[in-house]
Amino acid sequence: MIPMNKKKPSEVVHIQNVCFIGEQKGVPEDVLKKALINFFVRDKSVLKAFLAIVAEEGKPSITLCLRTQFGPDKGMVEKIGTVFASVFNSQEHLDIIFLNDQQEKDLVKVCQPFFKHE
Numbered sequence: 569m570i571p572m573n574k575k576k577p578s579e580v581v582h583i584q585n586v587c588f589i590g591e592q593k594g595v596p597e598d599v600l601k602k603a604l605i606n607f608f609v610r611d612k613s614v615l616k617a618f619l620a621i622v623a624e625e626g627k628p629s630i631t632l633c634l635r636t637q638f639g640p641d642k643g644m645v646e647k648i649g650t651v652f653a654s655v656f657n658s659q660e661h662l663d664i665i666f667l668n669d670q671q672e673k674d675l676v677k678v679c680q681p682f683f684k685h686e
Contacts, residue, residue: 586665589621591679592630600655601682604632607651608683613637613644617683618675622665631663633675640666 597619608614615635622631632648645664652662667675 585624586671587623588633588671588675588678589623589628592619592621596655597630600652603651603655604648605683607647608685611644611647612685613641614683615685616667616672616681618679618681620675620679622663629663631665633665633667633671633679635667635672 601619604617608617613636615637617635618633620631620633621628622633623629634644636644648662648664652660656662665671
């Protein structure tokens with residue numbers, strides 16, 4: 569999981585157990601999803617993207633869950649940070665998970681992707 573905040577540089581945090589709770593919905597989230605879709609269409613390495621509520625150690629957070637061609641990518645995280653900052657206050661943060669096979673299988677049970685590479 570990679571927590572991202574505009575004021576602080578991103579950091580990689582390795583977590584053992586995450587629980588996917590559901591999809592994060594709302595008007596601001598729809599604005600973020602549209603901005604991210606525009607980025608993902610141009611980037612081409614993102615295969616699927618989900619905006620989910622994820623609990624790690626019992627604490628829920630809004631998390632961008634990505635399935636990519638090449639796995640974790642710090643450069644992509646920084647670019648997503650720019651998109652996120654254009655939509656939300658700099659005090660907000662967004663966690664990012666680069667999904668493995670099992671995580672994706674667990675996630676699709678409770679959340680549908682807002683982006684799929686065609």
